Amino acid sequence: MAIWKFHSPFLDEVKSKGLGPALLFKTNEVVERITAGLDIEDIRSMLRGDPAPKPNPRVRPHADGFWLHMRPTYYHNLTVGVYPTFRMGWLSTYFFAFEIITGLFLMVFYTPSPLVAYENMLNILSNVPFGRLMRDLHKLGAEMMVIVVCLHMLRTFITGSYKKPRQFTWFTGVILLLVTLVLSFSGYLLPWDQLALWAVTIGASMVEAIQPQAVGDFVNLLVRGGPQFNEGGLLRWYLLHVLLLPIIGIVFTGVHYYKVVLHGHGLPPEVEPVGEDTAKRTPVDQRTYFMPDILTRELLLFCVVTAGMVFAATFFYHAPLEPHADPLVTPLHTTAPWYFLWIQGMLKIGDKFFWGLIAPGIAFGILFVLPYLEVGPSRRYGDRRVGLSLGLFAIAVLAILSYMGTPRYAVLSSADQEIVAELIPQTHPGPFRQSNWQDFVVGEYASAEAHSAPNATLTRLLEQMEEGLHHAEAVAAENERAGRAPSSGAGLKDGEGFMIIEDWQTGLKRVTFRIIWEGGPGADATPCTAGNKNEFCQTTYIHRDSNYRQGP
Amino acid sequence: MIWRVLLGTFSIVLTMVVLGYVAVTEQSRMSSFATAYDARKIEAGAALFEAQCKNCHGANGEGGIGPALNALDLFNGQRMEEIGWNGTVEAYVRNAIAAGRPRYSAAIGDRGQRMPTFGQAYGGPLRDDQIETLVAFVMNWSKAFEGPDGRIPSATATPNPNAAGNDITIELPAGDAARGATLVTACQACHVAGAPTVGPAWETAKAVDGKNIVQHAEERLTDASYTGQATTVDQYLFESIVNPAAFIVPPYEGATWQATVTTMPNNYGATLLKQDVADIIAYLKTIP
Numbered sequence: 001m002a003i004w005k006f007h008s009p010f011l012d013e014v015k016s017k018g019l020g021p022a023l024l025f026k027t028n029e030v031v032e033r034i035t036a037g038l039d040i041e042d043i044r045s046m047l048r049g050d051p052a053p054k055p056n057p058r059v060r061p062h063a064d065g066f067w068l069h070m071r072p073t074y075y076h077n078l079t080v081g082v083y084p085t086f087r088m089g090w091l092s093t094y095f096f097a098f099e100i101i102t103g104l105f106l107m108v109f110y111t112p113s114p115l116v117a118y119e120n121m122l123n124i125l126s127n128v129p130f131g132r133l134m135r136d137l138h139k140l141g142a143e144m145m146v147i148v149v150c151l152h153m154l155r156t157f158i159t160g161s162y163k164k165p166r167q168f169t170w171f172t173g174v175i176l177l178l179v180t181l182v183l184s185f186s187g188y189l190l191p192w193d194q195l196a197l198w199a200v201t202i203g204a205s206m207v208e209a210i211q212p213q214a215v216g217d218f219v220n221l222l223v224r225g226g227p228q229f230n231e232g233g234l235l236r237w238y239l240l241h242v243l244l245l246p247i248i249g250i251v252f253t254g255v256h257y258y259k260v261v262l263h264g265h266g267l268p269p270e271v272e273p274v275g276e277d278t279a280k281r282t283p284v285d286q287r288t289y290f291m292p293d294i295l296t297r298e299l300l301l302f303c304v305v306t307a308g309m310v311f312a313a314t315f316f317y318h319a320p321l322e323p324h325a326d327p328l329v330t331p332l333h334t335t336a337p338w339y340f341l342w343i344q345g346m347l348k349i350g351d352k353f354f355w356g357l358i359a360p361g362i363a364f365g366i367l368f369v370l371p372y373l374e375v376g377p378s379r380r381y382g383d384r385r386v387g388l389s390l391g392l393f394a395i396a397v398l399a400i401l402s403y404m405g406t407p408r409y410a411v412l413s414s415a416d417q418e419i420v421a422e423l424i425p426q427t428h429p430g431p432f433r434q435s436n437w438q439d440f441v442v443g444e445y446a447s448a449e450a451h452s453a454p455n456a457t458l459t460r461l462l463e464q465m466e467e468g469l470h471h472a473e474a475v476a477a478e479n480e481r482a483g484r485a486p487s488s489g490a491g492l493k494d495g496e497g498f499m500i501i502e503d504w505q506t507g508l509k510r511v512t513f514r515i516i517w518e519g520g521p522g523a524d525a526t527p528c529t530a531g532n533k534n535e536f537c538q539t540t541y542i543h544r545d546s547n548y549r550q551g552p
Numbered sequence: 553m554i555w556r557v558l559l560g561t562f563s564i565v566l567t568m569v570v571l572g573y574v575a576v577t578e579q580s581r582m583s584s585f586a587t588a589y590d591a592r593k594i595e596a597g598a599a600l601f602e603a604q605c606k607n608c609h610g611a612n613g614e615g616g617i618g619p620a621l622n623a624l625d626l627f628n629g630q631r632m633e634e635i636g637w638n639g640t641v642e643a644y645v646r647n648a649i650a651a652g653r654p655r656y657s658a659a660i661g662d663r664g665q666r667m668p669t670f671g672q673a674y675g676g677p678l679r680d681d682q683i684e685t686l687v688a689f690v691m692n693w694s695k696a697f698e699g700p701d702g703r704i705p706s707a708t709a710t711p712n713p714n715a716a717g718n719d720i721t722i723e724l725p726a727g728d729a730a731r732g733a734t735l736v737t738a739c740q741a742c743h744v745a746g747a748p749t750v751g752p753a754w755e756t757a758k759a760v761d762g763k764n765i766v767q768h769a770e771e772r773l774t775d776a777s778y779t780g781q782a783t784t785v786d787q788y789l790f791e792s793i794v795n796p797a798a799f800i801v802p803p804y805e806g807a808t809w810q811a812t813v814t815t816m817p818n819n820y821g822a823t824l825l826k827q828d829v830a831d832i833i834a835y836l837k838t839i840p
Contacts, residue, residue: 129579132585292553296556296557300563303559307564307570314574324596324682504612505695506692506696507695541594545591546592547591550588
């Protein structure tokens with residue numbers, strides 16, 4: 001009957017050729033479909049190193065396939081080495097994809113609410129197999145992406161590849177740089193620990209300074225989702241991070257790469273005649289074909305970089321998780337993430353509005369319009385000495401500003417607080433918390449008698465305290481010479497340090513760091529009572545199992 | 553080309569090996585992470601306790617205005633039983649911290665202070681995660697009471713045979729009024745200094761009807777409104793110490809719903825010995 005007829009071409013093949021050859025034929029067909037034009041024999045001959053046959057099947061995946069439709073079929077020989085690109089553009093795209101994949105994994109376990117975000121992080125790290133690895137990979141990938149994108153921009157600047165006809169490529173590239181930085185910044189907030197909340201609050205505080213004030217207040221509400229960061233702010237930064245910025249990034253990566261391919265990779269400046277751009281006219285003997293050479297190089301780079309990332313994230317690099325975000329407590333010496341230290345440094349110079357918004361705005365503005373301003377025809381290094389020197393100078397300025405952004409510069413708190421903050425910092429575990437709990441023998445110890453402490457750990461910590469006190473003593477002497485009060489600023493006259501360790505609960509010890517100066521509050525005063533003069537006390541609790549060295 | 557293939561293959565193998573290593577060590581890493589962060593919760597709770605709780609509960613949880621937290625009767629569930637709470641000790645602690653106490657704890661008499669609410673959901677200052685750290689800190693005190701098997705000795709463990717108990721018909725030993733005078737310091741807050749506002753007065757000068765304790769006892773025993781079981785003055789005094797809710801002297805019974813509850817602690821039967829009660833009764837009878 002007609003409706004019973006089951007027609008399979010494959011079975012006909014089997015009937016005519018036999019099962020083995022028919023299977024091979026079918027497999028060959030499937031391979032050719034998947035690769036959009038290369039069958040098994042083509043691939044083998046390609047990998048063997050045979051010269052390309054005519055007609056060349058190796059260009060068919062570019063013509064017929066989706067994935068390679070935008071990739072060039074061949075490159076100029078001089079653009080395929082490590083120099084001039086250092087593969088930075090490729091790596092930028094790789095890290096973007098890397099972040100999307102690791103980010104998708106993390107998204108499954110994360111809800112952007114201040115009520116549960118931190119607990120989600122604890123869950124990822126303590127309850128999800130490979131959770132810590134994914135998180136560390138994501139954070140390491142983010143840092144690498146910022147570095148690689150900046151290096152890519154630096155390379156493009158140095159080789160003058162922003163010049164005509166590639167000005168708009170550079171323009172989209174600066175957009176992508178901004179996207180990368182804001183992606184990194186918005187992701188920073190999501191763990192909702194003290195580091196996240198306060199680092200991003202510092203960044204967002206700049207928008208408060210916008211003049212006129214009404215505009216500044218409005219933009220501040222827009223950015224934070226409220227007067228302070230809370231549920232509204234977290235949600236909108238999360239959506240920025242996982243939706244808007246990736247979409248903008250993907251679209252502009254497409255535009256950027258399309259322009260790169262349209263004009264062709266810029267050749268090294270020294271080989272081109274000045275003012276001419278010969279990248280698109282590659283002579284036949286100067287061609288390196290994508291299949292197989294570039295493909296295999298890219299696959300190799302992919303495997304090596306992935307292996308490196310996994311290795312680094314497993315053994316060396318671990319993203320920290322500080323205590324739960326507390327909007328009421330600002331940790332001393334909170335800093336912005338390292339790629340924004342330069343802005344934090346600028347904020348220490350003067351007016352928040354100018355140095356926090358106008359100046360960075362001008363800096364990025366210059367980046368955007370650079371190819372339209374700097375229109376010299378030559379890309380050669382020798383002809384661009386002024387420009388290259390200005391670039392180097394800009395990097396030096398960035399480095400200095402970044403140093404200024406660290407707590408080491410223009411630190412405002414007094415020496416007693418600083419000495420204790422070195423031992424029990426509020427932004428990371430620090431030397432005290434990372435010491436062996438068993439070495440914290442109950443008792444009261446003076447830093448001046450560090451050498452008679454019961455063990456090496458206590459000696460080391462007390463010696464650190466003593467060193468800080470010596471330094472403060474030197475500053476106090478200088479203060480006196482200059483006619484200022486000796487214990488002002490970073491000075492402490494006759495400073496003494498103490499560490500008091502008490503048993504508190506099972507497995508919990510209470511440690512008080514006490515610094516007195518100029519005699520302290522006096523012999524009858526109870527130590528560490530409110531109202532005592534010339535005394536600073538800070539207490540911390542340390543549990544046997546809290547293991548700050550494991551990281552987390 | 554061959555080098556690319558080899559290096560690429562080697563990288564893939566290396567990645568697999570590292571992932572395998574992670575897979576193998578992941579269980580133990582996760583549990584040590586959980587331990588470490590539970591420990592850090594206790595540290596954070598300790599700091600919060602120092603800031604918020606020590607004024608009422610004592611720096612070491614020894615109690616004061618508030619009940620002792622570093623106490624076995626909290627962790628073995630005894631306090632929960634006394635107020636009829638059905639959950640775990642941890643839930644009891646969490647509830648007390650977050651929602652406060654509309655009623656006093658069984659461990660202390662009402663001294664006019666009830667624990668305020670601390671959870672933000674109930675109008676207090678602390679976030680949920682901060683409450684969790686306090687719970688972890690308070691529960692850490694239970695470790696000191698754990699037996700060698702890691703468990704807290706149960707509340708229904710053998711009672712002290714010398715405890716006064718709640719049976720007022722038993723024979724008490726001869727009482728020593730002088731010793732009794734030394735045992736009643738804690739009672740004087742309500743019955744002498746705080747009388748007649750907080751509790752019935754012991755001294756005739758403060759009593760509303762100018763009578764002394766023995767006279768009161770004789771009078772109330774025979775009163776029609778007496779709801780207790782005592783038949784002698786001694787038994788009446790015994791009952792008023794160990795079963796204060798048996799009969800609440802007007803006007804201390806308050807509103808109708810409070811009529812079955814006293815502000816006087818009701819666990820003296822367990823905490824006082826028979827000799828102590830005998831001595832106290834002897835002393836009370838000597839107060840003019």
